[in-house]
Amino acid sequence: MDKINRFFWFCSGAHIPTLEKYSSEQNKYTGIGATIFFTGLFAALSGGYAMYFVFKGDDLAVVFAIIFGLLWGAAIFNMDRYIVSSINKSASISKQVLQATPRILLAIMIGIVISRPIELKIFDKEIKERLKVSYLNGQRSKIDTLNKAFxxxxxxxxxxxxxxxxxxxxxxxxxxxxxxxxxFEIFGNKTTETSGVLGYGPFAKRKEAEIQQRTAELDSLKANINKAESFIDKRKEFDGLFTAKLYTDKQLDSLANLAGFADRNWALGQLKFNADGTSDNNTALAVTFIGLLFIFFECLPVFVKLMSARGPYDYVLADGDEVSIYESKKNKDFRFEVADNVHETRVDSETSKQKEIIKGKAYRDLERYDWDKE
Structure with missing residues (x-):
């Protein structure tokens, strides 16, 4: 447990030798470090999953996913560690909030980025179904467009x-x-257009001749229609209308499995709507709350650092920084003072040009002097 705690202290960006002296502060920084670590871990999984879909189908897809996931997770981890450790607890509350505001905005952006690939995996089945519908509608629209153009x-x-x-x-x-x-004429049925005389008379013969003539015209017309339809079918085959068919279920499954990151991301956005275009509030809320969960998780280390009271660890760090700044300023002022005195003792018998050379040499001598030893 001691090694785990020290690891999480490192993740929080705390000064471990100082933190070891104050046990009351250790649990706070263990929690902050654990949150930063798991945020980086989720970022690595999210980035690796996204990269896997980019190179899906490639033999080295898994290798690229692992490498990119580790790099992305390390980058997010380092960024979160810097964001949390750079908040100055010795400042006023308003100044702390002002310092944390750009960091919170950056954390929100990071949360959105790392949550998207995980949302794609959570709604994988629904995304595939929506992609199938999209591909089928797209193919149907393509066929209709080809037919209309033809x-x-x-x-x-x-x-x-x-x-x-x-x-x-x-x-x-x-x-x-x-x-x-x-x-009617042959069987003697009396109508306005028949004689009503039973038998095959002159009127029946004339009517039969008309029928034969019109039948011959019909046969010739049918032959012309067949030729025209044959010509159109050949043109359809040439223009590719016969090869454009609706996808089968097997083809749709294959297309959905091979869909890239952009198509899956689009389908995830479309899950907020039903097939008829109306809003699907249940799915929309689920997607929104999952994204908000990761955003809150990414902002949590910053919020914990802001909400935590200023403890002895923070006081010691602030005092140490002030002492270091004071000593550095004091040494710098003292060196300039000694350099000016050396300059004044040497410039009495020199020309103005020689004065500047001597002054520069005096400063260089002071820089080589071991002030701490003295």
Whole structure:
């Protein structure tokens, strides 16, 4: 436990020799260090998972994911460690908040970045289903676009073909009616257009000749229609309309599994909406709260440092910094004072140019002098 505590103290950015003297402060910095460590760990997992999808299908995808995950986790860990350790507890509350504000904004951005890949993994099944729907709709739209473009390209041929089909339907309907009239005439059924005389008379012969003539016209028209349809089918095959088909379930599964990071990220955003375009509040809240959880977790070390009272460890660090600054300033002032005195004793018999040379030499001599030893 002692080694674990010391490791977490290191993660918190604390000065370990000083912290060891104050046991009341140790648990606080153990918690802060553990939070920073696990934030870096989650960042490593998130970055590795995102990189795995970038190189998915490559033989070295796992290697790239591990390397990038470790680098990304180390970068986030180092950044969090600096953010927490740089907050000055000796300053006033307002100044501490002012110092922490850009760090909190940066922590929010980091939380958003590391939470996204983890959200993709949590909603993996729902994302695949939404991708299948998207790919199927995209293929259907592609086929409709091809058909529409083909019809516009061969608009004249389609117009002539539709006109021929309308004429064919009209001829077939007329021939059917004439055959019924012929039957009425042969069997002696009295109507406004039949004689009512039983037998195969002159009127029946004339009607049958008309039917045969119209049947021949219909056969010729059907032949022309078949030629036109054959021409259009060949053009469809040439333009690729026959090869454009809707995806099968197996193809959709394969496409969803091979989807890249951008497609999956888009699908995650679309989970907030139903298929009909209405909002899916349940899924939207789930995605939002997971993102907020990681953002809060990333900001937690900063909040803990801000909320914690100023303890003896903070006082000792602040006093040590003030003493170091005071001693450094005192030594600097003393050296300049001695240098000025040396300069004054040597410049009486020298020219102005020689004075500057001597003064510079005096400063260099003072820099080589061991003041701490003296």
């Amino acid at each position: 019809q516009n390209k061969y608009q004249v041929e389609f117009g002539r073909l539709n006109q021929q089909k309308a004429t064919r339907d009209s001829l077939e309907k007329g021939i059917k009616t004439d055959r019924q009239k012929l039957n």
